[in-house]
Amino acid sequence: MLMLFSMFFGAGNLIFPPILGASSGDGFPMAITGFLITGVALPIITVIAVAITGKDVQELAARGGRIFGLAFPVAVYLALGAAYALPRTAVVSYSSAVTPVTGFDGALSAAIFSVLFFSVALALAFDPNGIVDRLGKYLTPALLTLLAVLIFLSVTGLMGEPPAASGDYADNALAAGLIEGYMTMDSLAAMAFGIVVLSSLRQKGVETGPALVKGVSASAIGAGVVLVAVYVGLGMVGQIFPGSENYTDGAALLSDAANTTMGFTGVILFGGIVLLACLTTAAGLIGATCQFFHKIIPSVSYRTWAVFFAGASVIVSTLGLDVVLSIAAPIIGFLYPIAITLVAITIIEPLLGRKLHWTFRAALTVVTIWAALMTAEEMGADVSPLIGWAPGYDLQLGWMIPAAVTILAGIIVDYFVRPDRAVPIGGEHQVEAELRGSKADEEALIDAIHSAQEIFDEDVDTVDLDQAIEETEQHVESLRRAEQEARERLAMVKAARKQARQSLTTLRHAKKRKVGTPAE
Template sequence: MAHSTDNKALGFKDTIVIGMMTFALFLGAGNVIFPAALGLEAGTNLLPTMAGFLFTAVGLPAFIMVALGMVGKACQFTAPLTGGLGRAFWVSLFIAIGPAFAMPRAVTVAYEMGLRPFVEGDYLLPFTIVFSLVILFLTYNSQKLVDWIGKLMTPAMIAILAAISVAALLFPLGSIAEPVNQLAITPVTEGMMQGYMTMDALGAVGYGWVIMQAINSRGVTSSAQVAKSTMHIAMIYSVLMGGCYLALSYVGATANTIAQGATNGGEILSLYVYEIFGGFGQLLLAAIMILACLSTAVGVAQANAEYFSSTFKVNQTKVALVVVIVNCFIANFGLDQIITFSLPGILILCPVALALVLASVVSHHFPQVKPAHNAAMILTLVFGTIDAMSIIGVIPASLDSFFAANLPLYTAHTSWLIPCVTAIVVQSLISVLTGSATKAPEAI
């Protein structure tokens, strides 16, 4: 018997294309250059370090995508929140992963590594204008987003990264050295913390709008099929992103001979590809950066346009234009200034997003349990702020020592986790004991 339209499944080809699109949305410049630096520092502890790193840098985003497929819509993550907490969270998230931080960072990194090595003088302003126009063009052609990113950009990026990885295997530029700093003592824990700091978990919540739109546009609307399709897409993303991280970390681990004095993964990759490929290598690296940054910027611009147009009932085309203009303006302040002013907010938003996802998964599987979103969000906001202050180094020494001795998981920058889980468990027990099942309110 033929399936009804409402139970239509996502085809194999569409699953591959959307999976590759998802990989491209996450593969920003930081995702390319960070593993190389981590690999160089991890040295002979590369495998345990990357095991921890992959758990948080790939596992958490994949988990959030699967959770999104379960609940059906990203807005359900905040549906049980009272007052304006839900809308405040989404507005903050989309501004952060859009024009305030992720997009300007993508533009400036694309300039620093994609154009600046080949020119003399400062061309940041004209570059940001041209780059932003390309972002705007791709965002306006939303119906072609999957085709552009899934069928063109992603295969090109995979081919470029594969060329560098194969070269690292065949022509290593040095033996793997001993690990340094904390990676010599607790490589798994340190790898997990560094993976958490990629903040792709935050991006996974925002990218959900694009992923769901892509699935629904293929005629897949039933909750069971959407959940199944999302799981398959998350698996494709995990394989591609995990392979990318492992390959680039190995490049860094075997580049110690030529990477002495390098301060970041970008320098390591630049030195490596120049040593192996010469001038062609520089062009190769430039292509990686431009494609990675462009795909990320298009993804977050589309997500912003989708959210603000549907929430505030404004024209999506106008929203995209405003987002790209603001991005172009902020990008000209430079990468250092963007990170300095935006990082604290990002570090607070990330654990809050994870807390809401955890609460939503529990509510989905146990509908008789009263949602614990409010308590989970507030507690995570408090303890997540403490973690953020610790990471950026603004906590007084006396308080830092006190928290390190008395606050569980503080040294791993995840002191929010236990209070969050406790709030969910306590709320669940109260609901079961009192029988106070409560239907979640409508999405904000």
């Protein structure tokens, strides 16, 4: 739980809530509610969606087709890696933790800091099996302690009145909060972090299937509870800090709040918070990103990928945050609607108990086209006649109605044209899903058999023989159907075992051919 929290709570998460508190005025309750929906609830649901597939974001995206199943994860991990999120952690750490304390503000000192920063993050991420222990045991408790001290002293020591609502918060505080949480990128990050949590639980002996989903869900919900407490606390700091309406940078607001309540010691304290928040996020991003790219290109080792992304992030971070944001913003805006649609259908599928083949493909196609048009408009193209009619267009949410309509139509099509097969959960094989799906029917059948047996334990003179005969005939028919279904399942199991044996033979032959080649 703490490991997942530390991964989510990075640079963007630290600076958004204070500005929300400063800008929302009396609308703070509605604004923070919107922020928590998209900044906490949506990422938690995304982690659970990854757990439902039982694998990673590539397996999640594969439901949209072969090309989509590769292109989308690559784009997500590049956005979370050297293209944006990783460099941002170093840039924000330097501007918030180093410059206020040391006074250094030059390009050379920023470059030196980036090298040191990513060297530490790289050391944490070099061993993918050790990320959980390293983050959970050491960095996260320190981070939570620092946050608790800052929030407590600020809330008890500052007596400012909430400023008047401004900007979008004055018009619609809930909608503005939704957008603010949407821009934290945490739903995209959740796709990457989900596989790290899955790997940790599997190493602890949690098997595939519903148990794995429950384990991941518990970790995600626990992290969400901590995030809610932290976000509300940081938002309250923005509400009560005198003159907070004059700030546009959440990091500067928090730094001044720390300075006001604790003096220069407070500035150092805030610097430690920012540094730890960004460092834990960077380590998690490197770990998740390198696991993914090592999977699709196994000839390049995990450590090689880690060094590459850390080095690339050092280079990009020297460009400055404004340049990084200008490059990444169109990419992030394109990916988010697709990610949310993918997660929504993944959650719906097991609830309906039917594979939604055409639903995935149709909805993702429509949303991808719509997101591309939105991105083109952001870059200057005039496409408003095509997408401007949709509700939520002004809030960049116009894609939701087309997505919902396509999902509904896809579900109807799947119900008519697709076979009724169980949905694998938590990395199950299709056979396992079929067997699990029939468990409830089998239990009901056993109860019926016991009921029939009770008839013969009673005095025959007290039994309605006609009714007993009819019920027993029904039981016999049920047993016949169960026997037939069991034979079909057994055939599926045998076929799966045969396929597994063939794969094992192929792997053994491959190993023999590879004798003499150094292992990775």
